[in-house]
Amino acid sequence: MLFEDNCHFQKTGQCSLTLTENEVTELADLEKYNGKNSVNYCRNLYISLNESGQLEDIELTRYKCGHYAFTDGQHRACVSKLAKMDLNAHIDFEDSFCNKCLNPNIDAVLY
Numbered sequence: 001m002l003f004e005d006n007c008h009f010q011k012t013g014q015c016s017l018t019l020t021e022n023e024v025t026e027l028a029d030l031e032k033y034n035g036k037n038s039v040n041y042c043r044n045l046y047i048s049l050n051e052s053g054q055l056e057d058i059e060l061t062r063y064k065c066g067h068y069a070f071t072d073g074q075h076r077a078c079v080s081k082l083a084k085m086d087l088n089a090h091i092d093f094e095d096s097f098c099n100k101c102l103n104p105n106i107d108a109v110l111y
Helices: 008-012 021-030 041-052 074-083
Strands: 058-063 068-072 089-094
Touching: 041 074, 058 074, 068 074
Parallel strands: 058 089
Antiparallel strands: 058 068
């Protein structure tokens, strides 16, 4: 799942892929941390996907209840959706219910 600590949109309410170059420069100058929630993380990922293509499959788990969870590649999936790119995914099947179905009180986003 994407949270404030690993997603610029979750942190600020604005996707870094939709910002102007001036907005990106201003935000990048203010940032002290250059992690997954930085303004340039997904922008650099987009550039990498365009220049080098997909290097690794997106990893998903499909649960018995029909829900999916990302194991690896949620940022790539998000970038590819916004950029209208097709990426490969590998799906493992789990013969159990997802955490949200097992415990409806937890805060989780389901796909």
